[in-house]
Amino acid sequence: MRDRRRARPRRGHGQAAAPRGGAPPPRGADDREGDDGGAGVTGCEFGESPDIELYFYGELDAASRASVEAHVRHCAECARRLDDLETIRRALASRPRVDAPPAGDWSGFMSRLTFRLKAEATSASSTSASSWLPPSGGRKTSLHRAAPWLALAATLVLVTIAAVLTLRSRTIPGATQPPAATEPAQPSAAGGDPLLALSGQHLERSKLVVLGLATRDPVHTSSADWEYERQLAGSLLSDTRLYRRAAEQRGLNDVARVMGDLETVLLETSLGDHTDPESLERVQQLIRKRDLVVKMQVIGGSGI
Structure with missing residues (x-):
């Protein structure tokens, strides 16, 4: 009887050990499969x-x-x-092609832009006034924190001037251009290449989209508020890709890079999840990360 009692725990121990000893291999196999699966993706x-x-x-x-x-x-x-x-x-x-607001009315866009610029100027003035306070605890002063916003405000003012001049020149088609017979012939890099001439007009339309997105307040902007920018971004996307390829073929690497960044922003704008409240903020982060507003202004000023 004593031997039988001793034998039972040994058999019970052996039977209990089998599941405990056998359980780790399936987990290890699963882990190895997960590792292989991860390596298959990251190692592509x-x-x-x-x-x-x-x-x-x-x-x-x-x-x-x-x-x-x-x-x-x-x-x-x-x-x-x-x-x-x-x-x-x-x-x-x-998607329909959209090159301008309904009836060509830019007043809504320009009023939003003016309001945004005034808000930035007011914020910059208040932070500049408080920048004379001595820093405490080794933290950055208000002037240091406001420096990026001051630079952005100055950039937006320059771009706004260019946008307003462009809009005024399109109010009366042909009014600012003298007759072809009286216009003196001038050498032009884009004169013999219609594609390059058209790309300049395309860049001006794209500036309005990028600037309109960059100046919106994500907190107080709903999906319907920037529906126009989304439609215009979708209509500009295919042309942007065409001009990027043309710039690459002609060795215009700076222009090609700007067009590539613009293509990314337009793609995210037109096809992003607009029901997500953070969608506009992600687009603005793309614009800031690539410094797209300044780059487009530089490329437009130097000529394509």
């Missing part, structure tokens, strides 16, 4: 490369296209990227 040779987008737009040579096609057949992540690009293309094709 096209993960950080633009080749998938270049393949979609037909900008790769034959060898590179074959390499991407072979890769996409086995990489679900890259195949999904291609599907997303195709979805964007179909969505843009169904």
Whole structure:
């Protein structure tokens, strides 16, 4: 009897140990599968490369296209990227082309812009007045904190002047241009290239979109308030891509980079989740991160 009692715990111990000893292998196997799955995504040779987008737009040579096609057949992540690009293309094709507000009335846009500039100027004045207080605890002074906003306000003033002049010149078509017979011939870089001449007009329209987005207050702006900017951004996107390619072919690298940044902002504006209250703020972060307002002003001033 004593031997039997001793035998039972040994058998019970052996039976209980089997599940405890056998449980870790499935967990380890699952962990290894998760690790392999993660490595499969992060280790993708096209993960950080633009080749998938270049393949979609037909900008790769034959060898590179074959390499991407072979890769996409086995990489679900890259195949999904291609599907997303195709979805964007179909969505843009169904959008109406918008080049101006209804009836060409820019008064709403200009009033919002003026209000925003006045608010920035008032904020800059108040922070400048308080900047003479001595700093405490090693913190930055109000002047240091206001410096980026002062720079932005100055930039917006310059861009606003250019936008107003552009709008006034379009109020009476042809009124500011003398007859062709009396206009003296002048050398022009874009004179022999209609595409480059049109890209300047495109850049001016794009400035209005970018500036309108950059000056809105995300806290007090609803999705309906910037519907016009979204529609105009969608209509400008395909032309922006065309001008970017043209600049790349002509070796205008600075222009190509600005057009690439503009394309990213227009894409996020036209196809972002506009029901999300933070959607506008994300677009504004893109504009600030790329310093797009200043870059567009510099490129427009130097000529394309």
